[in-house]
Amino acid sequence: MSASTATPTRAVVVDDSSFMRTVIGDILREDGIEVVAEADDGAAAVEAVSEHRPDVVTMDIEMPGVSGLEAVERIMATTPTPILMLSAHAGERADVTFEALDRGAVDFFTKPGGEVTAGMPAVETQLRRAVRSVANADLSVDADAPTADPAVEPARYLENPTVIIGASTGGPGVVERVLSELPIAADARVLVVQHMPDAFTARFAERLDGCTDYAVREATDGARIGGGEVLVAKGGRHLTVRNEAGGRLRVALTGDPPEHNVRPAIDVTMRTAAATVSSPLTGVVLTGMGRDGTAGLQRIKEAGGRTVAQDEESSAVFGMPRRAAEAGAVDVVSGIDGLSEAIVGTISEDIP
The missing domain is CATH 3.40.50.2300 (Response regulator)
Structure with a gap:
């Protein structure tokens, strides 16, 4: 039509x-x-x-x-x-x-x-x-549905894993769900890029901090992040990964032009991480409209990292995950009940 x-x-x-x-x-x-x-x-x-x-x-x-x-x-x-x-x-x-x-x-x-x-x-x-x-949102999706049985944790996790989670429309509840189920034993360094106005990302970080064993805060320019910590991208600024040393990442905030009409953009964080992080790296794209995250996941795969996307049935808007999957940038597609388990699978020594 x-x-x-x-x-x-x-x-x-x-x-x-x-x-x-x-x-x-x-x-x-x-x-x-x-x-x-x-x-x-x-x-x-x-x-x-x-x-x-x-x-x-x-x-x-x-x-x-x-x-x-x-x-x-x-x-x-x-x-x-x-x-x-x-x-x-x-x-x-x-x-x-x-x-x-x-x-x-x-x-x-x-x-x-x-x-x-x-x-x-x-x-x-x-x-x-x-x-x-x-x-375009699918109202049948419920991010707060009862949690599935916890995944069996692997014998060992990879050392110093980094997980980058990107989301847009319908994402806050899914991000909360994923972080609430992510085992603290994984000791991951997690960066969250949620398309959200700049006046709300600090409060979003506080909400996330209350739902997970990880320590969560809003990103600031020059902040460092170690295992068991989460940084939430500040609204209105791109979150970039500048270096990795001693098991910690250092990030920077930039006012560079929006990408895909958004700032922060998932692609910016993922591609700078792919260019900087030498330890295990996982990119995750959740519900949202548009194509932000596709190029970022491709960069992560090219750098030897692993990628995960939310499936259509559990996505409020199956735009970003669809684009990424169609581009061949996704290793694992998972429903909301299995997202945390899928992430765990990419940062454990049991990965295929």
């Missing part, structure tokens, strides 16, 4: 500010997304979704009456629909945004400002991309 005859993505825009509804609606319409309804509070949002059955909802969090959080819960209980949270919350208040994901929202985006700035075209492009990505 040609782009001209394809059915347009249909959206409901929810915000208590009339001005903000106009801003968001105009941004979406300019990209051919049909805004079928607007709502100024959570109750009206639930009714609009029930009536119009859109492909995607953009949802404000704080609204009078029924909040965005409660609206998400009601929509997912009555008319399950992919929801993108538009949040102005950051820092300590970012918890409310992550709670929206816990209640069923697919992803979130920093609410665009109304002022005209030099950076607005980039923000508009990113918002449209986020809306289209969320609209």
